[in-house]
Amino acid sequence: MNNFFTDTPDFKFHLKDPIVQKIVKLKEDNFKQSEEFDFAPLNHDDAIDTYEKILEIVGDICANTIATNAESVDIEGPHIENNEVIYAKGTTEDYKALYDAGLIGMSLPRKYGGLNFPLLPYVMAAEMVARADAGFANIWGLQDCAETIYEFGSEEQKDKFLPRFNRDGATAAMVLTEPDAGSDLQAVKLKATYNEEKKIWILNGVKRFITNGDADISLVLARSEEGTSDARGLSMFIYDRNDHAVEVRHLEKKLGIKGSPTCELVFKDAPAELVGKERFGLIKYVMSLMNSARLGVGAQSVGLADAAYREALKYAEERAQFGKVIANFPAVYEMLTNMKVRIDALRSLLYETTRFVDILKAYEEVMKDRKLEKEERMEMKHYGKLSNVFTPLIKLTASEACNKIAYDSLQVHGGTGFMKDFPIERIYRDARITSIYEGTSQLQAVAAIKGVTTGVFLEQIKAYDTEVSDKNCEIRTKLHKMAEEYQTIAQRVIEQNSNELIDFHSTRLVEMAGNIIMGYLLVLNSQKDEKFVKTARLFVNLVRSENKERFDYMSGFSLENLEMYKDIDLEVLQH
């Protein structure tokens, strides 16, 4: 039987990282939970064994149900029937398989029916689901909304909504975007008014581009403060589909991820519950929700990239031209190897980021019960800083790379890849959205640039450097040189005291840092597992020249150059 977990040994490797000990211990309350729940782990090894066993179930369902349904789901897609979104038949089967196996609400605490998984194994599951069907991954991945209710909801709201995920297989949606509020969510207009008589909030207005908009439980961003027009007038609400007060007006026709319904919704006097405090909707709760979603897109991108790579490899090994299989031609084997090398690097960055977020979240959880020790507070702050810049970094790099890998994989397929005969045609289309939603790559760069300007990336690079062993001195010298270039050029850009210039170069600077970080991660991996030795070397060689190119471009760039870019020729629009 095919299994997406067992065919990818990297998962087990990334679960072995020493820092996972700390995550599991914090998450399991030093294994005290096993007294109360007969399915809670007894110790660290037991927990890891459990994660592996559960991920094996996910891998089985991914390989044998979700992946096999992906093509028909892409063709059939969802539709509206009596104001209700009806999923494609395969989507329903996929969701049922995961629900039956108890895989909805994986990271929720046990008392709400969850498995109390840290993010690390949960994100691994998300990667596999995306490899099987990236569109479906959205529907399943929106269980992240439960996390937000758990973090910010009241006790009553948690008791009311959270058990529905694992018990009933409730689906969720994050209802943020509006026709005039896409990247700029401060412009959200959907109106929330408090009905003094009934003591409830009522929502009215239109939302657009809402993934899985007809979900059982929705988190809605709405304007609760009349007369405001910025972020401070926005609050977060829970809308329960059982109230039947939302019209699904339209389903978008899309380039990819066709199995996932993208809805236009009309809220008509829809009753809703306020989450947390008024006015904190965007500035606190959506930011948190968005961060999980970004990590989710990182996982989705890596899953898609892996799917694309495997399709290319399979095709290249079977397809013969000029008397030999095409995998034997330099142009093809270079593409294949580069894909693989990049996936190894991205996966390392993805799970490194996840571990940072995990520690942060685990401490936040501990804080609910007791005051943190000074040392713990420092550590939480440290991982918080890392999470803030690594999350947009992985979202940016993985989504851009998965598009490139899908592009190359289709290229390996030649003309056949352009037809609907092979899965790569779907994967290529599905990949395209990853660098757009949950914040475009350009916006990720704006968030991640803080890692450059505050020196967080450089500090982390230095921390990695101390772990490199002497046998890797050659590759380390290369990484030193890259770090030096990065530091020099970042300094030069920052010194010009222009936020506009920093914005202009942000993607370049962030990607340079990302390349160095991934290089280090692979070198450190290679010290634990031989199979990364070659990958580390190839990756560093590959990105060294990429960074050099960016360095050269920025070196010759002054503030005045910006002006030339602003002078856009509009004549072409006149006719």
Added chain:
Amino acid sequence: MRPLKIIVLAKQVPDTRHVGPDAMKPDGTVNRGKLSTVFNPDDLHALELALNIKDRIPGTQVTILTMGPQKAADIIREGYYRGVDDGIMISDRRFGGADTLATSYTIVQAIKKIADYDLIVGGRQAIDGDTAQVGPQCADKLNIPQVTYVEEILEIKEDEIIARRRLETGVETVSAPYPVLMTVHGSSPDCRSRKAKKVMKYKYARTKTEMRKGDPVLEALHLKRPHLVIPEWSVEDINADVTKIGLAGSPTKVKSVSSIVLTATESKVLTDSDSDIEGMIKELIKHHTIG
């Protein structure tokens, strides 16, 4: 409808679908040490059929029963992971070397010990022996009706159960009174996957013999959580006659095993033209190969 009591018969078999070069010994017998083991595929279908009835009639009790060496306790754990209520392991060195007759005798002794049941289900056949005899023999020895090649349970009534059988030439709908034994065909629905919480709950389920390895953590856990102890029945436990079990109770003697290579004596070459394909289809239908 009242809840049913169901026994699932399941066997651990060598994974004959993934056979390596040294899977057979020079004498033609199976080199079991070289083959990994799996849950017999048809038995997984039987398990699904039982669990499906449990879904339909809440309160239904499903017990999984297996016979084999210690490693076969995997079958019981797998059953727990997928949703059975109880598991029983029949294991004793003296049961070894049994043919279908001795096997069915042993299983029947265990079923008699369980005593209270409405339905027994097992796979149509096991992929190691391919006999399809054990199920029917058990029904015969228990003197209860049997329905073989079951594909789906159509209706569960108070005093009868209606099933569809998948036969070579078509389907047949039959009803049978309780208690009844059914063997399940591979065309029935695939078994559901493992359930996350059940895997977490039962992964330390062990038989007493397995526990002999001496693991203090597990021993403490078993004391605290009795559901983790898999009952293990020996010759005495099921009150078996030693002359009817194992090698001694098996009249089947393997004289020799030879490897047969089938060769084509007649072949036809067809082009990919519509008329050739149509002709072939007609011929296949005429000879009842398809259709």
